[in-house]
Amino acid sequence: MNRSFAYVCAPSNERRISKKLKEYSRELYELGYLPICPAMMFSQFLAEDIPEEREAASSMSRDILRRCRVVVVCSNDITPEMENEILLAKRMGIVATTLAGVRKIAAHTQKGEDE
Numbered sequence: 001m002n003r004s005f006a007y008v009c010a011p012s013n014e015r016r017i018s019k020k021l022k023e024y025s026r027e028l029y030e031l032g033y034l035p036i037c038p039a040m041m042f043s044q045f046l047a048e049d050i051p052e053e054r055e056a057a058s059s060m061s062r063d064i065l066r067r068c069r070v071v072v073v074c075s076n077d078i079t080p081e082m083e084n085e086i087l088l089a090k091r092m093g094i095v096a097t098t099l100a101g102v103r104k105i106a107a108h109t110q111k112g113e114d115e
Helices: 017-030 038-042 051-065 080-092 099-114
Strands: 005-009 034-036 070-073 095-098
Touching (some): 070 080, 080 095
16 A cells, blocks of 8 residues: 555644654554654654754654645644644645544545445
């Protein structure tokens, strides 16, 4: 299966959020996407509380976002960083949707395949 890159757009400023990021990524994988979650990746080796490292993570995240086919907003709470990612996607012509929207499309598509 050829999977489209799906950028996971979610809050990432708390340690407990890591579990949610894994859950979002897993669900996108199960829905047929190749989830790309910079917040989870970069938190493994960059410190959010060091300004230079926070900026490096933000810059690398934007670079990755530019290569994705879709941005999937995985939270009802939109942080300023998430808002910037959504606006960048809009400027780049990259589709932005919600995880609920991806679920709905997948259910509709599956229903059509079953008929």
